[in-house]
Amino acid sequence: MKKTAIIIPSRLDAVRLPNKPLELINNKEMILHVYDAAKKTNTSEVCVATPDQKIIDIIKSNGGKAFLTSPNHQTGTDRVFEVFKEHLNSEPDIIVNLQGDMPNIDYKVINSLISYMEDDKCDIGTLASAFRSDIEKKDENNVKVVVENMLKNNQFDRATDFFRLDTKKNKNLYHHIGIYAFTRKALLRYVSLKRSKLEIERKLEQLRALENSMNIHVGYTNSSPLSVDTKNDLIEVRRMMQSND
Numbered sequence: 001m002k003k004t005a006i007i008i009p010s011r012l013d014a015v016r017l018p019n020k021p022l023e024l025i026n027n028k029e030m031i032l033h034v035y036d037a038a039k040k041t042n043t044s045e046v047c048v049a050t051p052d053q054k055i056i057d058i059i060k061s062n063g064g065k066a067f068l069t070s071p072n073h074q075t076g077t078d079r080v081f082e083v084f085k086e087h088l089n090s091e092p093d094i095i096v097n098l099q100g101d102m103p104n105i106d107y108k109v110i111n112s113l114i115s116y117m118e119d120d121k122c123d124i125g126t127l128a129s130a131f132r133s134d135i136e137k138k139d140e141n142n143v144k145v146v147v148e149n150m151l152k153n154n155q156f157d158r159a160t161d162f163f164r165l166d167t168k169k170n171k172n173l174y175h176h177i178g179i180y181a182f183t184r185k186a187l188l189r190y191v192s193l194k195r196s197k198l199e200i201e202r203k204l205e206q207l208r209a210l211e212n213s214m215n216i217h218v219g220y221t222n223s224s225p226l227s228v229d230t231k232n233d234l235i236e237v238r239r240m241m242q243s244n245d
Contacts, residue, residue, distance in 0.1 A: 010100030033103035
């Protein structure tokens with residue numbers, strides 16, 4: 001079995017919702033909800049990568065593992081790479097970049113992605129779900145992914161584009177979920193590349209991979225974790241998670 005690490009990049013200075021990792025949901029910080037979901041996968045290495053001591057303190061006070069990273073990283077993947085290289089000695093074969101703002105993510109979908117990556121079918125693996133409404137589809141905060149063929153449950157297909165606004169009314173369009181699994185080779189290559197034109201324009205770092213001919217495969221899941229980007233998202237995820245208690 002390949003050695004896998006789940007690394008959760010998290011920071012306090014998000015523009016749209018500052019301090020969001022510390023927001024309480026069911027009396028527990030958002031970052032702890034994500035960390036606990038990662039731990040349920042039974043992956044041997046789970047840790048948080050953050051430039052903020054407050055996040056370090058919360059994770060460690062709850063028995064978790066966290067590393068203080070440089071405050072100068074431009075992307076979450078750069079932060080993940082620092083931990084991979086400096087603290088994990090570049091040893092993991094599969095590196096999962098799990099976004100720290102998805103408190104209701106199901107650990108089973110993380111496991112499904114890791115399982116797919118075991119077979120070396122792509123450079124980067126990620127997940128997507130169907131849109132629940134036209135409002136959700138039109139929301140610029142919700143990242144969209146286009147794949148070559150229609151996705152079915154637990155199946156993967158190759159991504160062809162990522163964006164925030166669907167101006168072309170694309171077929172095979174899905175709601176992207178903020179989780180990326182890299183092979184070791186892919187992560188090393190990715191961080192060696194310059195930030196790409198579309199990556200900067202759309203503020204989506206996965207476009208750096210596509211613009212450099214790296215293969216990204218997208219798996220479909222019925223689960224639809226909410227990425228918390230705004231105050232309204234926070235209110236909604238609190239409502240959703242309260243009803244699931």
